[in-house]
Amino acid sequence: MTKKKVAIIGAGPSGMAQLRAFESAERNGREIPEIVCFEKQADWGGQWNYTWRTGLDEHGEPVHSSMYRNLWSNGPKEALEFADYSFDEHFGRPISSYPPRPVLWDYIVGRLQHTDVRKYVRFETVVRFITFDETSQLFTVASEHLPSGETSLETFDHVVVASGHFSYPHMPDAPGIETFTGFVAHAHDFRGAEAFEGQDVLVVGSSYSAEDIGSQAHKMGARSVTASYRSKPMGYDWPEGFEERPAITQIDGSRVYFADGTAKDVDAIVFCTGYQHKYPFLPDELALSGPNTVYPAGLYRGVVWQSNPALFYVGAQDQWFTFNMFDAQAWYVRDLIMGVAPIPDAAERERFIEEWTALFEAIPDVTGEIVFQGEYVRDLLQQTDYPDLDIDKVVQIFISWKHDKQEDIMGYRDRRYRSVMTGTLAAQHHTPWLDERDDSIERYLAGHVDSQTGEITLPDARTLLRS
């Protein structure tokens, strides 16, 4: 019998979780399918693979990563820790709860560094179009190797879509925006707030991007930060010079008018207006669409494409749980593909979807969403051999985290949590978030603070790494 062939689209956290899931099965003596992982970028890590580029990349492809300089995790790392690879195992000592991007990138890449799964990844290779043939029950994947321009057409038994949904900006129009001559970009193309020093900055939106990019602007010395919300303000205890206003009604040159009748002259506008589910390589009958939500329609157990259960999505949800949820999904998808977990018939899947959708729709608030996603992950974990993960403790961390933010939006990243996996208490970072302008892993790991004087010593960083 020939091996099944599986195409994984994307080698970001979700695609890497899928690779890890197969690798884990192989390590346990199981024979795994033939795998091809298509990755547009030259390296793996998805969003966490920072680039200075914006818009289109060196090959003319849409830039994938929306990350910027000085981005630190906006949730405690203890809520996203892998159950099969702890922060302690990777770093060899406690680190703080809110590491900057390069540190998290190092962690997720580190888990796969000592495996051979990189051999499955075709880098700088973009999937152009996928079709499904009813007769053969096979997918044909048309891909292009970007450096050479070579096209390949290959068939697969399964496709795992792990390309993410925070890469294609939702960029609304705004009346008069064509008259604005300052800096204007979507959060996706924002790369750092240093140039906002002394400027009046407007962020449009009231979710994580607006919160953090506004905070970055404040941190980097913007003269003022205004956040414009559509439905309701974020409502944090913002520092001096940071305020919220309702929706934009008109832009006229540098002047922006708001729904409360006020106006403000600004130098820069960053649209933090979210992202689209966009899968340009999928025909409509296979493509997830709709809003960013914790329970997207059309997916059995959040991963199986209901109308064609040979197709899977990993990481398609809006996310409280992240890396560990991707793991739970990837382990389950692996077991479905390998025939270890049973796949119910369409009617049973539909019944299950309806049951969970009803639960989801009854959720009254954000805390309920977190609890719901915890239950969702727990259900997946029960289907597979992924190491045990104390969902309740993670949910508690999320709830404390939300409380921390309410208390001190500019200081919550200086707080510390205890690992659910190892019990290790996070280290106190040497520099408060508000004062730290160097997000390199070298500085992060090498810094020491004298507990008497508070002085920071930075020995040669490279020699310390992993020492």
Place this chain on the structure above:
Amino acid sequence: MTKKKVAIIGAGPSGMAQLRAFESAERNGREIPEIVCFEKQADWGGQWNYTWRTGLDEHGEPVHSSMYRNLWSNGPKEALEFADYSFDEHFGRPISSYPPRPVLWDYIVGRLQHTDVRKYVRFETVVRFITFDETSQLFTVASEHLPSGETSLETFDHVVVASGHFSYPHMPDAPGIETFTGFVAHAHDFRGAEAFEGQDVLVVGSSYSAEDIGSQAHKMGARSVTASYRSKPMGYDWPEGFEERPAITQIDGSRVYFADGTAKDVDAIVFCTGYQHKYPFLPDELALSGPNTVYPAGLYRGVVWQSNPALFYVGAQDQWFTFNMFDAQAWYVRDLIMGVAPIPDAAERERFIEEWTALFEAIPDVTGEIVFQGEYVRDLLQQTDYPDLDIDKVVQIFISWKHDKQEDIMGYRDRRYRSVMTGTLAAQHHTPWLDERDDSIERYLAGHVDSQTGEITLPDARTLLRS
């Protein structure tokens, strides 16, 4: 016998020329094929359809247009006038030789406004992937209607690629660019230089984009403009505060180091480093690749894809001649499709390509390139019923234009040429290019200058249009 089906990819100047060519045949009583023109944008005009958006558009597709505010034609309009639709016919009176973008957009759109060809265009519809079936000799075009997400798969006898090649930036890396915290973008994402007032601006490149974006920065009050060239400087008589330096060797924060050992602190960097031939919807065996050149490889008579002569490219050349060359190509492609012009066999086509390639490669200088492209257009015109066009006169205009630029790079757009089609001498525009900051068609057409006082009167523009 069923009608042939023709897919035209793109409704910019080239695709519109193709539509006009078919429309012209139909007007002359010939039966034309079934046509579907796929256009990603919501309106036609291609590059000339300005958008404030950069990077990805409202549907998450790469933004097509590279145009910016206050872009005026950088060549005399007399060199690009349609032979079948004069500026006089469109505007009803003489206009200046270097109109701003909205005026040229109005002109190219105006030619089709009184025809019914818009019915052939599927707007907001992107072509995803095209395959060719050797057995049926048909192309299958997979397209997506962006607002609905609906996918269509349709077969065509012919495909005309008219999607242009000034949309996908060639964006090189630069050592240390990730440390630069100012504004950085490719020319493709540049939308206007107003924000450069008082700033030190660097443009990278030495072709049209660098020349014009550097000039825009100067015009809008940049403190300094530096243009960095790789092989040789543009060498114009630049105004005070505008200088050329060799290649960038290193960027360190705001400081840029050049190959001559000098350094300069800059606030903004615009990469004017050209564009890629990129056809993500074509498999490699159908996709043109390589550098931007007046005579691209693999195209018989510059339009027929040698290895599959059912596929055509319009406007794939680097361009001196533009709109009128697209017409000559489109008329010829139309006649090939309709069987009016004969298509030679592969060997004869190859012989022809080699002959012209040899001619092209022997060209010693830029003037030679212009003359060559004139001969290329003349050859096409001889194959079709496109109205007569005095190629020699157009070539003369190009040569004078290059001379004008050498004489006065900040003033050449104030000069006037005589129409090759109608003999009309261009009007003197009411405001010199360097002083004009309003590029609207209303101001352009409505303005009058008192010849005694130099005072500009601007009557209500809308009422004057076409009056």
